Amino acid sequence: MKRDFPTFLLYTFGFLLLWEWLRPVEQLTDTDHIETFIVFLIIAFALSYLQMKWFWQWLIKIVFVLFSINRFHYKGGFFHSGWLGSFSEDVINNLWSIVARNWNELSNEFRTLLFFILMWIMVYLIHYWLLRQQRIFIFFFMTIIYITVLDTFTVYDAKIAIVRTVAAGFAVMGMLTFFRINRRENSNSNSAFIKKWMVPLVIMVAFSVIVGIAAPKAAPIWPDPVPYLKAAGNKGGSDGIGGISRIGYGANDSRLGGPFIGDDTTVFTVESNGKNYWKVETKDVYTGKGWLASGSTTIDFRQSDLVPVLSIPSNVETTNETAKVNPAGEFVSYVAYPAGIQKFIDFQPNLPEQYPIQIDTNTEKIRNIGNVDYTVDFKVPKYQAVDLRKTTGYDPAVMNAEFYKRYTQIPEELPPRIKQLTEEVTASETNWFDKARAVERYFGNTEYTYDQKNVAIPGGKDDYVDQFLFDTKTGYCDNFSSSMAVMLRSIGIPTRWVKGFTGGEFLEYSRDDETKELYTITNNNAHSWVEVFIPTQGWIPFEPTKGFSNSINIDFTSGQTSTNTQTPAPAPVKKPEKKPLEETANVKKDNSFDIRDIWRNIQLFFKNEWKWIVFGGMLAAAVIALLYRIRGKWFPYLVMLRYRFRKKDETIGAAYLILLSQLDRYGLKRKENQTLRNYARYIDTFFSTREMTRLTHRYEQYIYNQNLPEGSWKETRELWENLIKKTIA
Structure with missing residues (x-):
C-alpha cells in the first residue's frame, strides 16, 4: 500500500462514511463525549495510513481507550494505581454477565469499552474493504439505509446527512473503480493520468449533488405510510408515552414532547360564516410531563337541549351564528364544536330528538354521535376591555374556592424560575387580563421558534414547560400553550388547557348559500391553546403559539380603565370576498404596471431566496473559473x-x-x-x-x-x- 494522496483521500472518505454512523448517537441516546470517539477514529485511520507496526498501533489505541474510560467514569487521575484494578475487575464481572445473558447488568464502563472495540473493528474493516478488496458498496448502502431509517422514524434530521453520504460514497466508489481497472489492465498511473480520471469524477459527483438539491421535487404519488404506521402503534397517533411523535388529534396527553408528524388526512369540513377554532376537550391537571383530567362525569342531553358547558355570561354582548359540520368518514371518538356552543339543531340524516348525546362535563368532551352531518348553533362574544380588566385578584365572594384551586393547580416540584419569569413578564400589569396578554405577547419573542420536528423529549428529571422556556425554546402548539397555562397558574390566575383544531383552509363558497364559506380541517390543523377564567366574563381564549392568532373580538375603544392599551387583541379573521371578474381583471391590469410593486417583489425575492442566490453565484463563479482554466x-x-x-x-x-x-x-x-x-x-x-x-x-x-x-x-x-x-x- 502506498502512502500517496489518492490513498489519503480513500481514508478520508472512509472516515466520513463512518462518522455518519456516530452523528445520530448523541442525539438519540444517552451517549455523551462523541468528540472523543471521533478523535479515536481519526487516530485509528491515521495509524493505518502511516503503516505503523501493529505493536505500536495497538499500544496507542489501548492507551487512548483506557485514558478515555478513566476520564469518563473515574475520579482519580490516569496514573492513579487503584482505578485500573477496579476496571479490570469490572470487565471480568461483565463478561460473566454476558455468559449468563444478563444484558441489563452491564456497567457503563464496560459498555464504553465495547463501543471503542466496535469502532476499532469498523476501522479495520474499512481498511480491508478500501485497500484489499477495493469495494465498499455494501458499507455505503448500509449507511444510506441507516440514516434514512433514523430520519423516518426518529427526531434525527438526515437531510444534509444524505447529501454528505451520497457525495462521499460516490467519490470513493469512483476512485476504487479506477484503481481496480488500473490494477487489472496494468495501465499507466502517473499523476496526469489520475487527474484525467478524477476531474470528471469530481465534476459528475458535484453536478449530481447540486442538481439533486436544487431540482424541484414532485409530490408523492402515494400517501406517506409512516404516519399511519405510527398511528397504528400509537392507537390514534397522539399517545405521548415515552415521547412518541404526535399525528393529528389524540386523547393521551400524559407525556408531551417529540415531533408532530404531518398528516393531511381530512377530519371534517365546515360550512360557516368564517373561520372558528373547533374545541374538542379541556384538561386541568398539569403533571410536569403533560396534562390529565382531574375526573370524569358523563351525562346525557338531547339536541333540543342546551349543551351543558359553561356558557357565555348574559352581560357579554353576543351574536348568533350557525355552522354545518361534515365528518370525513373515518370514525373518531369526539365531536368538534365552536366556543359558545348552544345546541345541536339538526342532524343529517335526521336522528330522533330523544337520541342521547353524551358529554363529559369535566373535560367538556362530547362523545361521537356517529359519522353524520350536524349543524350547531353558537354565540360569538364581543368583549369589552374595561370589563375584562376589572379582575385584579382572587375574590372568594365571586369565585368558588374549589374551582379556583382546581384551575391554579401546579406540581409541587415545579421549578421556581417559571414563576420568577412570569412575575418579570407581568410586572407592569395590575389585572388578570393584561397579565395574560403580557404572557401571550412574550412568546412572540425572537428567542422562541415554532418547529414541529426538532422538538425535545423531557428526560426523567425534566419539567416539560421548564425545558421549553429556558433550554430548547423550540416547539409547537403544545409547548407554547402548556407554558402559558402553567406560567399564569404560577401567579394565581386560573387557566385550562384546550385541545381541538384551527379553522382549516378555505375551500370554496357554498353552492347553497353564497354568504357562507367551506373550510376543510385536516389532521395538520390539530391544535392546542389556552383559556383564562375571568369572573363575570367566563373563559377567554388566548393564543400564545408563535405564528397563530385566534378570532377573539375585544372592544378596546370604550370605557378604558387602563393605560396599557397599546397592543389590541387580534382582529377577527376576515371572510374571503368575492369580486366581480371585471374588477379582478382591472386590479391585475393596474398592478402589472406598478413599478413599486415590482420593486417590492424583487426585494421580497432576494430576502427569501438570498441563500440560493449566494449559492448560485458561487456555483456560477466556479463554473466560469473551470471553463477559463480549460x-x-x-x-x-x-x-x-x-x-x-x-x-x-x-x-x-x-x-x-x-x-x-x-x-x-x-x-x-x-x-x-x-x-x-x-x-x-x-x-x-x-x-x-x-x-x-x-x-x-x-x-x-x-x-x-x-x-x-x-x-x-x-x-x-x-x-x-x-x-x-x-x-x-
Missing part, C-alpha cells in the same frame, strides 16, 4: 464556428490575428522583432507542416496589396482551421 479545450472550436460561415475574403485579416493569439496561448510565443515569415517557419518546424508559411504568405498579400483573388478565404480557411485545431490542449 479554455484551450473548447475556445478553438468556438473560434472555428465563428469563422466557418464567413465568405468575405477580407476575413483572413481578423482570422490570422486570432490564430497568432491561440498559438501564443498554446506556448509558441513570437519573439520580439521576429518577422511573420520567420515565426511561420518556426511554427511549421514545430508541427512538421508547411501550412503556417502558406497562410502567412496569403495574409501578407492581403496586408500589402489590400486585394485578394476572389474565393481566397474559402481556399485558405482549411489551412487556418488545421492550425487552430493544433492549439487545442
Whole structure:
C-alpha cells in the first residue's frame, strides 16, 4: 500500500462514511463525549495510513481507550494505581454477565469499552474493504439505509446527512473503480493520468449533488405510510408515552414532547360564516410531563337541549351564528364544536330528538354521535376591555374556592424560575387580563421558534414547560400553550388547557348559500391553546403559539380603565370576498404596471431566496473559473464556428490575428522583432507542416496589396482551421 494522496483521500472518505454512523448517537441516546470517539477514529485511520507496526498501533489505541474510560467514569487521575484494578475487575464481572445473558447488568464502563472495540473493528474493516478488496458498496448502502431509517422514524434530521453520504460514497466508489481497472489492465498511473480520471469524477459527483438539491421535487404519488404506521402503534397517533411523535388529534396527553408528524388526512369540513377554532376537550391537571383530567362525569342531553358547558355570561354582548359540520368518514371518538356552543339543531340524516348525546362535563368532551352531518348553533362574544380588566385578584365572594384551586393547580416540584419569569413578564400589569396578554405577547419573542420536528423529549428529571422556556425554546402548539397555562397558574390566575383544531383552509363558497364559506380541517390543523377564567366574563381564549392568532373580538375603544392599551387583541379573521371578474381583471391590469410593486417583489425575492442566490453565484463563479482554466479545450472550436460561415475574403485579416493569439496561448510565443515569415517557419518546424508559411504568405498579400483573388478565404480557411485545431490542449 502506498502512502500517496489518492490513498489519503480513500481514508478520508472512509472516515466520513463512518462518522455518519456516530452523528445520530448523541442525539438519540444517552451517549455523551462523541468528540472523543471521533478523535479515536481519526487516530485509528491515521495509524493505518502511516503503516505503523501493529505493536505500536495497538499500544496507542489501548492507551487512548483506557485514558478515555478513566476520564469518563473515574475520579482519580490516569496514573492513579487503584482505578485500573477496579476496571479490570469490572470487565471480568461483565463478561460473566454476558455468559449468563444478563444484558441489563452491564456497567457503563464496560459498555464504553465495547463501543471503542466496535469502532476499532469498523476501522479495520474499512481498511480491508478500501485497500484489499477495493469495494465498499455494501458499507455505503448500509449507511444510506441507516440514516434514512433514523430520519423516518426518529427526531434525527438526515437531510444534509444524505447529501454528505451520497457525495462521499460516490467519490470513493469512483476512485476504487479506477484503481481496480488500473490494477487489472496494468495501465499507466502517473499523476496526469489520475487527474484525467478524477476531474470528471469530481465534476459528475458535484453536478449530481447540486442538481439533486436544487431540482424541484414532485409530490408523492402515494400517501406517506409512516404516519399511519405510527398511528397504528400509537392507537390514534397522539399517545405521548415515552415521547412518541404526535399525528393529528389524540386523547393521551400524559407525556408531551417529540415531533408532530404531518398528516393531511381530512377530519371534517365546515360550512360557516368564517373561520372558528373547533374545541374538542379541556384538561386541568398539569403533571410536569403533560396534562390529565382531574375526573370524569358523563351525562346525557338531547339536541333540543342546551349543551351543558359553561356558557357565555348574559352581560357579554353576543351574536348568533350557525355552522354545518361534515365528518370525513373515518370514525373518531369526539365531536368538534365552536366556543359558545348552544345546541345541536339538526342532524343529517335526521336522528330522533330523544337520541342521547353524551358529554363529559369535566373535560367538556362530547362523545361521537356517529359519522353524520350536524349543524350547531353558537354565540360569538364581543368583549369589552374595561370589563375584562376589572379582575385584579382572587375574590372568594365571586369565585368558588374549589374551582379556583382546581384551575391554579401546579406540581409541587415545579421549578421556581417559571414563576420568577412570569412575575418579570407581568410586572407592569395590575389585572388578570393584561397579565395574560403580557404572557401571550412574550412568546412572540425572537428567542422562541415554532418547529414541529426538532422538538425535545423531557428526560426523567425534566419539567416539560421548564425545558421549553429556558433550554430548547423550540416547539409547537403544545409547548407554547402548556407554558402559558402553567406560567399564569404560577401567579394565581386560573387557566385550562384546550385541545381541538384551527379553522382549516378555505375551500370554496357554498353552492347553497353564497354568504357562507367551506373550510376543510385536516389532521395538520390539530391544535392546542389556552383559556383564562375571568369572573363575570367566563373563559377567554388566548393564543400564545408563535405564528397563530385566534378570532377573539375585544372592544378596546370604550370605557378604558387602563393605560396599557397599546397592543389590541387580534382582529377577527376576515371572510374571503368575492369580486366581480371585471374588477379582478382591472386590479391585475393596474398592478402589472406598478413599478413599486415590482420593486417590492424583487426585494421580497432576494430576502427569501438570498441563500440560493449566494449559492448560485458561487456555483456560477466556479463554473466560469473551470471553463477559463480549460479554455484551450473548447475556445478553438468556438473560434472555428465563428469563422466557418464567413465568405468575405477580407476575413483572413481578423482570422490570422486570432490564430497568432491561440498559438501564443498554446506556448509558441513570437519573439520580439521576429518577422511573420520567420515565426511561420518556426511554427511549421514545430508541427512538421508547411501550412503556417502558406497562410502567412496569403495574409501578407492581403496586408500589402489590400486585394485578394476572389474565393481566397474559402481556399485558405482549411489551412487556418488545421492550425487552430493544433492549439487545442
